Amino acid sequence: DTAVSQTPKYLVTQMGNDKSIKCEQNLGHDTMYWYKQDSKKFLKIMFSYNNKELIINETVPNRFSPKSPDKAHLNLHINSLELGDSAVYFCASSNIGTGELFFGEGSRLTVL
Amino acid sequence: GDSVTQMEGPVTLSEEAFLTINCTYTATGYPSLFWYVQYPGEGLQLLLKATKADDKGSNKGFEATYRKETTSFHLEKGSVQVSDSAVYFCALRANNNDMRFGAGTRLTVKP
Numbered sequence: 001d002t003a004v005s006q007t008p009k010y011l012v013t014q015m016g017n018d019k020s021i022k023c024e025q026n027l028g029h030d031t032m033y034w035y036k037q038d039s040k041k042f043l044k045i046m047f048s049y050n051n052k053e054l055i056i057n058e059t060v061p062n063r064f065s066p067k068s069p070d071k072a073h074l075n076l077h078i079n080s081l082e083l084g085d086s087a088v089y090f091c092a093s094s095n096i097g098t099g100e101l102f103f104g105e106g107s108r109l110t111v112l
Numbered sequence: 113g114d115s116v117t118q119m120e121g122p123v124t125l126s127e128e129a130f131l132t133i134n135c136t137y138t139a140t141g142y143p144s145l146f147w148y149v150q151y152p153g154e155g156l157q158l159l160l161k162a163t164k165a166d167d168k169g170s171n172k173g174f175e176a177t178y179r180k181e182t183t184s185f186h187l188e189k190g191s192v193q194v195s196d197s198a199v200y201f202c203a204l205r206a207n208n209n210d211m212r213f214g215a216g217t218r219l220t221v222k223p
Contacts, residue, residue, distance in 0.1 A: 045211070
């Protein structure tokens, strides 16, 4: 039973395309996140959602848009992909009270 | 703003060697502190945490003590194994619930 699952695990696409990454958590957590990890392993928070409301939005290009149909899902849609978008994207979830984040296995995006 | 700084890697040790990975933080208020580990090809997993000053987190032989006077949360293990090879991230959860990660330290343990 995977706690935080994301699909696809690997994604290779051309510049200019639009793609989505899906994330689901079965932990009953109230907050979900998207992080971007670059080739040097640096982690940058992109978004978080709490009960369908965006509560953190770092300086991320508006080509990236999170969509949360319910509190168990937080999908990431990316328009007009650029070379610099190549990275591993991690979904995570938590309950605000406990503080601990649970991560998915990551989705490696390669833009050619 | 709140942040963590951890020692740059990579760190290469022989099996059974002593490990220290330094982590210091800057924060207003009293953040919770965490160490996460990322094994190759996987997501991050919580290794240990401490929520207040002088707390010691421990797991799988790893330990870290929340030192408010030195604003530090150094990770230690007395005897590393090849299976400990991974990237280790220090993190803090600030009062606004934002989780801030350090840059990560890659550890390689050789037999």
